[in-house]
Amino acid sequence: MNARDFRPDIEGFPEIQGDIEVLRKYAVDYTTQKGRVTQIINMLHPKRMRLRVSEVRQETKTTKTFRLISPDAYLPPFQAGQYINLFVELGGIRTSRPYSISSPPNQTGYYDLTVRRVEDGFVSHYLLDEVRVGDEFESTSPAGNFSHNPLFHGHDLVFLAGGSGITPFISMIREVTDRGLGRNIHLIYGSQDPDDIIFREDLEDRSKRHDNLTVSMVVSNPPRGYPGFTGFITAQLMKEVLGDVSPKTFYLCGPEAMYTYCLKELEILGIPRRRRRTEVFGPPKDVMAQPGWPEGVSADASFKVKVKGRKDIRARAGEPLMISMERASIILPASCRSGECSLCRTKLISGKVFQPPGVKLRKSDRLYGYIHPCLAYPLEDCEIMI
Numbered sequence: 001m002n003a004r005d006f007r008p009d010i011e012g013f014p015e016i017q018g019d020i021e022v023l024r025k026y027a028v029d030y031t032t033q034k035g036r037v038t039q040i041i042n043m044l045h046p047k048r049m050r051l052r053v054s055e056v057r058q059e060t061k062t063t064k065t066f067r068l069i070s071p072d073a074y075l076p077p078f079q080a081g082q083y084i085n086l087f088v089e090l091g092g093i094r095t096s097r098p099y100s101i102s103s104p105p106n107q108t109g110y111y112d113l114t115v116r117r118v119e120d121g122f123v124s125h126y127l128l129d130e131v132r133v134g135d136e137f138e139s140t141s142p143a144g145n146f147s148h149n150p151l152f153h154g155h156d157l158v159f160l161a162g163g164s165g166i167t168p169f170i171s172m173i174r175e176v177t178d179r180g181l182g183r184n185i186h187l188i189y190g191s192q193d194p195d196d197i198i199f200r201e202d203l204e205d206r207s208k209r210h211d212n213l214t215v216s217m218v219v220s221n222p223p224r225g226y227p228g229f230t231g232f233i234t235a236q237l238m239k240e241v242l243g244d245v246s247p248k249t250f251y252l253c254g255p256e257a258m259y260t261y262c263l264k265e266l267e268i269l270g271i272p273r274r275r276r277r278t279e280v281f282g283p284p285k286d287v288m289a290q291p292g293w294p295e296g297v298s299a300d301a302s303f304k305v306k307v308k309g310r311k312d313i314r315a316r317a318g319e320p321l322m323i324s325m326e327r328a329s330i331i332l333p334a335s336c337r338s339g340e341c342s343l344c345r346t347k348l349i350s351g352k353v354f355q356p357p358g359v360k361l362r363k364s365d366r367l368y369g370y371i372h373p374c375l376a377y378p379l380e381d382c383e384i385m386i
Contacts, residue, residue: 011150011182044076046141049084053135054110060196063116063164064128065102069109071136078142080105080171081279085140085335086113090126095326097123098282098336100167100253101142102199104174114198116164143335146253146279148172148183153249153277158242159187160233160262162254163198168279169253170199177210186214186242190233190258192221216241232261235268245269253279280338280358283320287377290356297379306383308349321353321373321384332373332386339375346373351382 007013033040055067069075078101087096103112118124146168148157159169166189176183191197197217207215218229218237229237238245250271252262259278266276284290288299299318306312307330315324322332322344335341339359348369353376355361361372373384 011155043074046076049075049139049141051086051111051137051139053131053133053137056131056133059114059198060116062196063114063198065112065114066127066131067103068111068113068137075108075111076141077108078105078111079147080175081147081168082142082144083168083336084111084113084142085337086123087138088123088126090122092329093326094329094331095123095323096334096337098144098280098338100144100146100171100279102167102170104171104178106175106178114164114167114170116198140335143341144280145340146251146277154247155183156248157183157185158238158245158248158250159185160190160250160252160254160258161187162190162233162258162262163192165252165254165258165279166198167253169251170202173203173206173213177206177213182212184212186216186248188216188218188233188238188241190218190220190254192219194219194222194226194228214241233258233265235265238265238269245271249275249277251277251279256284280336280340282338283375284356287318287354287356290354292357293354294379303351303378304381305351305378306381308383308385310386315378315382317354317377317379319377321371321376321378324378325373330386334374337374339372342372344373345370346376347371347385348376349383349385352379353377353382354379 050071051068052071053066054069057065057067059065081100083098083100085096085098087094099113099115101111102114103110115124115127117128159172161169169187173185173187175181176185187203189197203215207213216229218231218233219226220230220232222230242248250266252259263276287293297317299316301317302314303317304312305315305321305324307325310330311328313324313328313330315321322334322337325332332346333343335343339355345365348371353371355371355376359372359375361370
């Protein structure tokens with residue numbers, strides 16, 4: 001029995017075939033590149049990149065987009081929805097933050113990072129207030145799993161965005177509309193203030209020009225007489241604007257409170273886990289409110305952490321261990337800073353730490369005492385080995 005060729009069933013396969021034929025005719029023949037495997041891998045997935053700010057654009061009163069180019073004239077490819085981890089040095093402390101790329105992957109000349117001011121933020125204030133055209137940064141290469149897979153996620157997509165959580169979605173939307181991909185997207189975008197809706201004009205323009213894109217704005221703190229949807233993204237609102245939800249895949253990206261709220265609303269709609277995709281969102285604002293936080297340990301409690309082969313440091317219970325280490329000039333590899341990428345994986349030799357639900361530790365790591373310091377909070381004196 002001959003196996004059926006499944007490739008024509010994959011979305012975009014005819015276009016890919018066409019691209020392959022063009023590349024065979026005009027592109028580099030990589031069969032001649034034998035012996036350069038490491039060099040090619042480092043080009044496609046560099047551990048570090050140099051980036052230069054070529055443009056700064058004010059999006060809203062709280063948000064700017066930074067256009068980053070490569071001084072080396074090459075940027076590795078990425079998938080819409082991925083992020084880079086941007087390194088900064090502030091007050092003698094080297095730290096980093098992951099930011100989703102808001103430009104589409106079909107635009108290869110630059111990466112756009114759209115940054116919103118975070119209340120009591122550290123890095124966002126610096127980027128929005130201090131960074132100018134010509135400034136340079138170091139970053140990781142693109143990473144992350146918050147992207148569309150046509151084999152598993154289908155062609156009928158719902159994007160639930162809140163605030164700056166629009167950034168991975170605008171990349172996906174721009175790619176779909178720029179390239180004419182056969183995906184139906186309904187964006188439901190929640191904001192507190194209609195004047196602070198990021199990419200509002202671009203989204204409204206694209207939805208008018210493309211039948212496969214629908215945009216529903218929801219404002220939680222509307223001015224008097226606001227004509228659109230108001231309040232929160234509820235199950236009832238989703239049923240009203242979406243109709244039949246059974247064939248759709250839901251993507252969710254926004255602030256921590258939105259995750260807690262919207263995931264419950266998706267459960268009310270009966271959306272199974274396999275059709276819910278969430279982006280990582282960093283450390284919780286109040287770790288003590290997380291399920292499983294032990295009674296009797298305050299966020300301000302301070303503990304000694306011995307870093308084997310390095311030095312002893314002090315770490316607060318309410319702050320991720322990684323940040324305490326960065327304050328002491330101990331830098332760990334990092335990409336997501338959200339317990340997902342495993343680059344900061346560290347051995348816990350003794351002591352106890354709290355790791356919130358959602359940290360993606362392998363079963364073997366839990367068994368043999370490994371932690372992700374980006375989302376590990378000390379509960380007593382500890383010893384770790386990097």
